[in-house]
Amino acid sequence: DILADQIAAGEVVERPASVVKELVENAIDANSSQIDILVEEGGLAKIQVIDNGEGIEDSDVELAFKRHSTSKILTKKDLFKIRTLGFRGEALPSIASVAEVELETAAKNAAGTAIKIKGGQILEKKMAARSQGTTITVADLFFNTPARLKYLKSIQTELAAISDIVNRLALSNTNIAFSFSSNGKTLLQTAGNGNLQQTISAIYGVNNARKMLAFTNEDLDFKISGFVSLPELTRASKNYISILINGRYIKNYQLTNAIIKGYGSKLMVGRYPFAVLAISLDPLLIDVNVHPTKQEVRISKEEQLGGLIRESIAQRIAPENL
Numbered sequence: 001d002i003l004a005d006q007i008a009a010g011e012v013v014e015r016p017a018s019v020v021k022e023l024v025e026n027a028i029d030a031n032s033s034q035i036d037i038l039v040e041e042g043g044l045a046k047i048q049v050i051d052n053g054e055g056i057e058d059s060d061v062e063l064a065f066k067r068h069s070t071s072k073i074l075t076k077k078d079l080f081k082i083r084t085l086g087f088r089g090e091a092l093p094s095i096a097s098v099a100e101v102e103l104e105t106a107a108k109n110a111a112g113t114a115i116k117i118k119g120g121q122i123l124e125k126k127m128a129a130r131s132q133g134t135t136i137t138v139a140d141l142f143f144n145t146p147a148r149l150k151y152l153k154s155i156q157t158e159l160a161a162i163s164d165i166v167n168r169l170a171l172s173n174t175n176i177a178f179s180f181s182s183n184g185k186t187l188l189q190t191a192g193n194g195n196l197q198q199t200i201s202a203i204y205g206v207n208n209a210r211k212m213l214a215f216t217n218e219d220l221d222f223k224i225s226g227f228v229s230l231p232e233l234t235r236a237s238k239n240y241i242s243i244l245i246n247g248r249y250i251k252n253y254q255l256t257n258a259i260i261k262g263y264g265s266k267l268m269v270g271r272y273p274f275a276v277l278a279i280s281l282d283p284l285l286i287d288v289n290v291h292p293t294k295q296e297v298r299i300s301k302e303e304q305l306g307g308l309i310r311e312s313i314a315q316r317i318a319p320e321n322l
C-alpha cells in the first residue's frame with residue numbers, strides 16, 4: 001500500500017540523513033565488515049551504501065520492500081530483547097515510496113538480483129552478477145513529496161547531518177571498516193579493527209583524540225566505558241557527545257546531562273565536552289520501540305545509571321587522576 005508507506009516515510013525518513021541511517025543499520029544487521037557510503041549533494045541527488053554482508057536471497061528481494069516485513073523478529077517476545085538495529089520492517093518500503101531505489105544484492109553462493117523501484121512501483125527486476133553483499137542506491141529523494149523537499153535545509157546542513165550519523169554509526173561499530181565520501185571526496189575512513197580510540201582519532205582528529213581519557217566502571221546493572229575529553233577540550237554544541245547502549249547509538253537527554261554534570265564547574269557556560277559513552281545492560285532494561293527512528297529509548301533505573309555516569313566521569317577527570 002503505497003499511501004501507507006508514504007505516511008510511514010513521513011516518520012522514518014525525515015531527511016537524507018535518516019535514509020543513510022536506515023541503510024547503514026541494515027548493512028550492520030547483515031553482519032558486514034565493510035560499509036561504504038557515498039552521497040552527492042547532501043544526499044538529495046544520490047545516496048549509495050555498499051556492504052559485504054549476508055545479502056538477500058532472490059526470493060526475498062521483493063518481500064524486503066513490503067511494509068512490516070522484517071527478517072529480524074520472529075515472535076512478539078523478540079520485541080523485548082531486540083539485538084538488531086532494525087526490526088520494524090518499515091525503512092525500505094518507506095524509502096522506496098518517496099525516491100528511486102536500486103538494489104543489487106547477492107546472498108552466499110547465490111546468483112545476484114537487481115531491482116529498481118520508484119515511488120513504490122517496481123520498475124524492473126533482473127539477475128545481476130555480484131559478490132556477496134548489497135548495494136543500495138537512492139536517487140531523487142522526495143521527488144513525489146514536494147512539501148517534504150521544501151522543508152529541507154541547505155545541502156551543507158543536510159551533509160552535516162549525514163556526517164553526524166555516519167560518525168556515530170562508526171563509533172558504535174568499531175569492528176566495521178567504514179568509508180564515507182561526499183561528491184567524490186573522502187570524508188571518513190575507519191580501520192574496522194575494533195579499536196575505539198583509533199575510530200575517535202579518525203573522526204575527531206588525532207590531536208583531539210589525544211586529549212580524551214579512557215574510563216570504565218560498573219555497578220550491579222550497568223557496565224559503562226568509553227572516552228571523555230579533558231575539560232580544556234570543549235565545543236559549543238552537544239554534538240560531540242555520543243551515547244551507545246548495547247552497540248546502538250541513542251539519544252537521551254538525562255544521560256547526556258549526566259555526562260555534562262560529571263564535569264561540574266570545570267565546564268564554562270555553553271561549552272560541552274567530547275564524549276563517547278558505551279553502556280551495556282540487560283536488554284530487558286531498555287525499550288527501543290518508542291519511536292519509528294528508534295533513536296529515543298526508555299531505560300529502567302535511569303537515575304541510577306545517570307549517577308554512575310556522573311560519578312565515573314567526575315572521578316576520571318579529577319586532578320589526582322590525570
Ligand code: ADP
Nearest residue numbers: 026030064070071086087088089090091092134
Ligand atoms: P528492518 O531492518 O526493520 O527489518 P527494513 O525495511 O530496513 O526493515 O529492511 C527489510 C529487510 O530487508 C530486512 O529485515 C532484511 O532482511 C533485508 N535487508 C535490508 N537491507 C539489507 C542489507 N543491506 N543486507 C541484507 N539484508 C537487508
Ligand code: MG
Nearest residue numbers: 022026086091
Ligand atoms: Mg532496517
